[in-house]
Amino acid sequence: MTARAVMAPLRVNQAQQLQWQQQADLVVVGFGGAGASAAIEAASRGLSVLALERFAGGGATALSGGVVYAGGGTPQQQQAGYPDSRAAMFAYLRQEVGDAVSEPTLRSFCDASADQLSWLERQGVVFEGSMAPHKTSYPSDRYYLYYSGNEAVPAYAATAEPAPRGHRAKGHGLSGASLFAALADSARRQGVTVRTQCQVRRLVIDRDDQVVGVEAWQLPQGSRAARQHARLSRWAAAVHMYAPALSARLRARLQRIEQASARPILIRALHGVLLSSGGFVFNRTLLQQFAPRYLAGLPLGSSGCDGSGIELGRSAGGSLGQMHKVSAWRFINPPLAWARGLIVNARGERYCNEEVYGATLGHDMVEMHDGRALLILDRHLRNQALRQVGPGKVWSFQRLPVLLNLLFNCRRGNSLEQLAQRCKLPAPALRNSVDTYGRAARGEIDDPLGKSPAMRHDLSQGPWYCLDLSYDSRLYPCPTLTLGGLRVCEQSGQVLDERGRPITGLYAAGRCAVGVASNLYVSGLSLADCVFSGRRAAAHVAERHASHPSPQGEHPCNV
Incomplete structure (x- = not known):
């Protein structure tokens, strides 16, 4: 669902005037890591929970490394x-x-x-x-x-x-599927009801500006449209990393099926609606508005990461934060040999400690160096890299990009001046970067960028090789994911309006919301934040369930 599919809220004087088809204490919009964690927490506290999921469930969590x-x-x-x-x-x-x-x-x-x-x-x-x-x-x-x-x-x-x-998480291959499967099984064991192929298109708000429910559109179970939708969604996820343009066309077909065949359901949320449907990396309009320099990256996430949850929150008056924060992943380890080389920008200047985490390197590359990253190796490191990605030593998704770039994206120079000419780099600056790095590797000086001694390598002997690993590289696409979202109260997870006041009955968690992982990315921090923020929101809903406060009785949240 794109932002265009999110409609203005349905406004009513009071919830009782509508004919609801279903109700629950907590309605969860998006059944991924954050949504499942919230559902389990709420159910364990005695609440009835209904989770609404546009696809089969799992979101970016199930596609992740777990x-x-x-x-x-x-x-x-x-x-x-x-x-x-x-x-x-x-x-x-x-x-x-x-x-x-x-x-x-x-x-x-x-x-x-x-x-x-x-x-x-x-x-x-x-x-x-x-x-x-x-x-x-x-x-x-x-x-x-x-x-x-x-x-x-x-x-x-x-x-x-x-x-x-x-x-x-323990599991074969990428462990996200194993992690989510455990959460989904636990949620169902605790009585959580999950509606799949069910798309929330608008919120229902009463005269006191309290969110009291949602209007969802569901494909008829067992229908031809539902079967086709399930098949296309699997294909879109399977081919995305290898053929993103094809995946985009498949997602467009999914939306056409939803628009033509889904039927509306009004669902009452007695104590809260939680938005947990992911970030907005597939929403080109939002990216263009808030983070245009990241448009050339390879979107990383599930088809649900289209900003729809964020737009639902905005439709109720929710405010946004950290929307310019996008993580670009430029991993150069494995192979370890690449991390012992040096990275320069378009001016031939070294700008980053090459042993840092890939998202840190990607941030510096995009934000401060116009997306340019050229990796300089010598013959020893080039040959060592080939050995380090041999069969059985690394994952295939780690091996293939390395081999492709060493074979087809590698320029050679018998001198640094020749290499600079072939790579359109200023030769004096490249020579200075290599010489300074070599002095640090030989122990003559401290490394200017603080690289560990064991990770340094003397590049004084050629021939030399240059791999263009810049942000827009076609042979080495740079995965990106969004980190910003709806501003929330840090004590409750309630969505905040433009004046910093909580919107009664509306919560957000995971990458729909600003959280611990909304500045610089670290592997595992987003999943940990999904669990943390999802459970936090569920705990607050349980408190509302126990005390039945009026909208005016909400605890103030100043952030």
């Missing part, structure tokens, strides 16, 4: 022999989270981290403490604990004691 960022001394960290503390986790995340959330909220997130992981385990998600031996963007099936961000990079470790906090 990594949950957690620390403070989890059993898995202890099993692997890595001490950690809440204070160290907070000190590290303060550097990544910035001012996306307040210090008390971030501290609460860190303090609850180990317990949150235990909560996931009680739902059936399995974790273990097998530690990845090397820094990687995603470990193999042999390992389920790793440094998923910048924790061990010297500049960050100087402020916060490092520890591995990337807890990958």
Whole structure:
């Protein structure tokens, strides 16, 4: 559903004047990681829950690597022999989270981290403490604990004691499907009702500006349209990373089926509506408006990440935050050899410690260097990279881009001047970058960008090679996901209006909302925030259920 499919709210004097087809204490819009976590929490507190899902369920969570960022001394960290503390986790995340959330909220997130992981385990998600031996963007099936961000990079470790906090759910391949399956099963066991192929197009609001329900449109179960919709949605997800244009055409067909065949249902939300349908990376209009420099990236997410939940919130007066924040993933490890080379911009200047987390490199590349990133290697690193991505050593999605770029996107120079000419770089600047980097690698000076000694490499001997890994590269597409969304009260998860007042009955969680992961991305932080924010909203709805406050009785939330 695009923003055009979101209609203005249906306004009524009071909820009782409508003929509702169904009702629940909490209506969840989007059954992914955040929605499922909220549904489980609400059901466990005695609430009736109805989840409405446009597709089959899972969203970006099911497509992800299933990594949950957690620390403070989890059993898995202890099993692997890595001490950690809440204070160290907070000190590290303060550097990544910035001012996306307040210090008390971030501290609460860190303090609850180990317990949150235990909560996931009680739902059936399995974790273990097998530690990845090397820094990687995603470990193999042999390992389920790793440094998923910048924790061990010297500049960050100087402020916060490092520890591995990337807890990958146990499962074959990308673990997101296993993680979501456990959450979905737990939700259904606890009595949560899930309507799939059901699209919320507008909210219902009473005369007191309280959200009292939704108008959803559902494909008839078992119909030809429903079967075709399910098949096309699977195809769109399967081909997206390899043929994004084809995937976009399939999504357009999905919307035409929905518009032609879905039927309306009015659903009463007795105590709250939660928007948890993902971000807006597939919404070109919103990207053009808030983050136009990211339009050339490869959208990362599910077909539901089209901003529809955000637009539903806006239709009720919700305000937006961090909408310009988009994460671009320029991972250059694996192979580890690439991270030992050096990255320069279009001026031939080195600008980033190459061992940093891929989203940090991507941020610097797009925000400060016009999307340019050229990786300089020598013959030793080039050959080493080929060995490091050999069969059985890395995932196929990690191997294939490396091989394609080494074979078809690699320019060679017998001298740095020749390489500069072939890559249209200023030769003196490139020579200076390589020479300075070499001096640091030989221990003559400290590395100007703080790279670890073990990750440096002397590039003084040619021949040299240059790989253009810039943001708009066709052979090395740069995955992107949006981080901003609806502003919410950090104590309740209620959507805030332009004056910072909570909108009664309306909540947002996950990538629909501003949260812990809304500044700079770290692997696992978004999933951890989905669980945290979803459960937070459900807890507040349960409090409303218990006390039945009037709209004027809501607790103030000043942010």
